Amino acid sequence: MVALILFGSFFVLLLLNVPIGLSLGVSSILTLLYENLPVSMVSSNLYSSTSKFVLLAIPFFILGGNIMEKSGISQRLIDFCRTLVGHKKSGMAMVCVIVACFFAAISGSGPATVAALGMIIIPAMTRVGYNKASSTALMxxxxxxxxxxxxxxxxxxxxxxxxxxxxxxxxxGIVPGILMGVMLVIAMVWVSRKEELKLLPKATGKEKWAAFKDAFWGLLMPVIILGGIYGGIFTPTEAAAVSAVYGLIVGLFIYKSITLKDIKRLLADSVSQTAVVMFIVGTASLFAWVLTVTGLAASASNMLIQVSGGNKYIFLLIINVILLIAGCFIDANSASYILVPILYPVAISLGIDGVHLGCIMVMNMAIGLITPPVGVNLYVGCGIANVSLKEISKAVLPFVAASIIALLLTTYIPVLSMFLPKLLG
Structure with missing residues (x-):
């Protein structure tokens, strides 16, 4: 009965289009009332879940991403990648994926990457002969x-x-992210095999050098962030603050695309986005706590062990199915708080590394960004390219399949995700 109240009320609220953060909070409180548990725990749980030092990275990465987006780095990255591979067959598909990987190392957000790059890349792809729906789906x-x-x-x-x-x-996430990008290019080559694509003129060495110099400061940002973290100079949380300061310096003094008046708007937008994320973090954490204190998490974990028969390979297949389905309905942050307390203890007991599990979960949640009905990236893409949800839902299928192949390779070949963490120590 407890499970019915908790999950039943949650899904009913979602169907009524209640925001997911509010749905998580209300369903948790209803369950606490049913179980006669102290509702006073709500406020303390919300506070403790959002007051962790590591979570300070969230507002800084959001601010850094917004600053770099405003600074015009997206156009410079596109121009640079176009000089490298734009002249090749399927070159614009490569440009789309390569620039997305670079911008991912700046923004840390899927929807932000689509929004920043889509308005430039999608029209550029259609001009050389790519189908509009397929271009939007790839982006x-x-x-x-x-x-x-x-x-x-x-x-x-x-x-x-x-x-x-x-x-x-x-x-x-570095190697699996690159692997997913390679699979997407292969999928786009297959999708566009019958299209008559125009080849862009090959850039000269001088043009490549000019584009590189123009994009240099944007390309340097991931190097500073990751180099600082793995060089022991600063923690990931401190790296987030460095990214925001660096982005501001580049935008104000180097590219000069940001004015002092823009800073107020950038801060306001970042605060608004952070508030949404942190509210979801708080209510999802409350939901996870209710799962634990009511014994539902332990029961679900025991059931997973029984169903998998203690075989970690079957368990990994099961969690991929669960996460892919969950990604269709809830966002990555909420899914993490709801499912990690259930899946993590089982994974550790079966000898699965927690870092490997984290990579698998994040890849699943990435695929969730492009699977209806809650595929946020699809809605962003539709809005940018003026493509219907029906068109893009059909066009995205080959890319979902390519992403799942990358996911399965990462799942069952752990070295793909564990090589760099072990190397960097």
């Missing part, structure tokens, strides 16, 4: 890499829940 999927390649807010949240090193989690 939306490539944008999902934003939560896999560091810095990633989802990795920060997973680390705050499990206690795993955020630096190790960041490192675990």
């Amino acid at each position: 939306s999927t490539a944008g999902a890499i934003g939560i896999i390649i560091p810095p990633s807010i989802t990795f920060v949240i997973y680390g705050s829940i499990t206690g795993n090193s955020v630096g190790s989690l960041f490192a675990s």
Whole structure:
């Protein structure tokens, strides 16, 4: 009965289009009332879940991403990548994915990556002969890499829940993120095999050098963030603050695309976005706490052990199915708080590394960004390109399949996600 009240009320509220953060909070409070548990725990739980030092990275990464987006780095990255591969067959597809990977290392957000790049890349792809719906689907999927390649807010949240090193989690996402990008390019080559694509003129060495110099300060940002973390200069949380300051210096004094008047708007937008994320973090944490104190998390964990028969490979397949389905309905941060308390203890008992599990979860949540009905990236892409949800939902299927192949390779070949964390120590 407890499970029915908790999950039943949650899904009913979602169907009524109640915001997910509010749905999580209300369903948790209803369950506390049913179980005669102290409702006074709500305020203390909300406070304790959002007052962790590691979560300070969230507002700073959001601010840094907004600053770099405003500074015009997206256009410079696109121009640079176009000079490198734009002249090749399917070159613009490569540009789309490569720039998405670079911008992912700046924004840490899937929807932000699509919004910043889509208005430039999608028209550029259609001009050389790509189908508009397929171009939008590719951009939306490539944008999902934003939560896999560091810095990633989802990795920060997973680390705050499990206690795993955020630096190790960041490192675990680099190779799988690149692998997913390669699979997307292959999928786009297959999708556009019958299209008559125009080839862009090959850039000269002088043009490549000019584009590189123009994009240099944007390309340097991921190097500073990741180099600082793995060089032991600063923590991931401090790296987030450095990214915001660095972005501000680049925007104000180097690219001069940000004015002092813009700073007020950038701060206001970042505060607004942070408030949404932190409210979800708080209510999702409350939901997870209710799962634990009512014994539902332990019961679900025991059931997973029984169903998998103690076989970690079957368990990994089960959690991929669960996470892919969950990603269709709830966002990555909420899914982390709801499912990690259930899946993490089982994974550790079966000998699965917590960092590897984190990478698998984040990849699943990335795919959730492009699967209806709650595929946020799809809605962003539709709004930018003026494509219907029906068109993009059909066009995105090959890219979902390509992403799942990358997911399965990462799931069953742990070295793909664990090589860099072990190397960087």
